[in-house]
Amino acid sequence: QQQVKQSPQSLIVQKGGIPIINCAYENTAFDYFPWYQQFPGKGPALLIAIRPDVSEKKEGRFTISFNKSAKQFSLHIMDSQPGDSATYFCAASGYSSASKIIFGSGTRLSIRP
């Protein structure tokens, strides 16, 4: 029940396409869902996050869609660029509780020029 399931494991998209990465959770106590981006040789860094009181959050070219009833959320990257090539991790935690963050297994995204 503590797992966050992420798919696909890897994804190749042409420049300008819209890669979509999906995550699912089971624990209804989770109410904070961040996405982390990791470039080779670097640690993960917070990219964007959403709470379940909204169904969508947009920051620049990155959008999170959230489906509370299905317990699923996804990351969309608009007008993807080669510089977006990285590994993306979804995660879940309790927003205001001292709960640990649970990470998905990661998606290696490659944007072809």
Added chain:
Amino acid sequence: ETGVTQTPRHLVMGMTNKKSLKCEQHLGHNAMYWYKQSAKKPLELMFVYSLEERVENNSVPSRFSPECPNSSHLFLHLHTLQPEDSALYLCASSQDLGQGSDTQYFGPGTRLTVL
């Protein structure tokens, strides 16, 4: 220097060696973490420290021994490791442990290879 730094960046060790990984955060945070990152697996939380006190130990084998001498430094002491311990070890920090929404700031990691 800013952010979270880790040394060494790469480490190769034999199963009988003893080595230590070092993490330093320059963010004034109160919580620090060790994670293990293996290919195609979720990040595995190993240890959590808050104000230099260990608050979580996720069933990590005793061959991994953490140390937090102050709120800016975190060490991971390694001894008699196994080849399956080869992975990227990430250190992270956050302002506090009080809220799950606190952003975690990660270091670049130490790539460990156990021969």
